[in-house]
Amino acid sequence: DVKVTQSSRYLVKRTGEKVFLECVQDMDHENMFWYRQDPGLGLRLIYFSYDVKMKEKGDIPEGYSVSREKKERFSLILESASTNQTSMYLCASSPGTGAWETQYFGPGTRLLVL
């Protein structure tokens, strides 16, 4: 079974803090993704990576950065957290670039920024 794990299920931070969200997958997948999920808006792609040290902006990258130093680990960084970044953050991975290949999701991190 593919396993995608995220470092925290719940996180409370203060405005202006630097926040690190970690994601690890154990299936040697090439691609990794970070989404945020908000009611009525669905999943929106923040950043993705198709190889180690490679990253691409998604639809809403502003206020975020990412790091992929090892194939199995993809980190999302909020440089200076703001209240509008309160959300559910989901990490996902997929094997390669085959059109049929599904994404496998982690359990999510619910972040509250006060």
Place this chain on the structure above:
Amino acid sequence: GQNIDQPTEMTATEGAIVQINCTYQTSGFNGLFWYQQHAGEAPTFLSYNVLDGLEEKGRFSSFLSRSKGYSYLLLKELQMKDSASYLCAVRENPSWGKLQFGAGTQVVVTP
């Protein structure tokens, strides 16, 4: 870019059938996925369609019409555990594995 529309919420009784529609607009279609997401949990894969027609998998079926930009997910013999959000997601070409998601349809199954 893409526009993906699906109803916000649907309610049905146990044992019934529910059909969740998804319409999309895309510049280069490369497949459509359906995911199930229970409250507080990760989305899990249900189905993938890339050719027109119906794909059946037990109680769940998914249909695609590429010319109409339309898909539906059919849930038969509804069970209480089917209460969840159902997400429609489209893959564009070229993809890099990316998906564009609809906002999700909350299905409520009542006794």
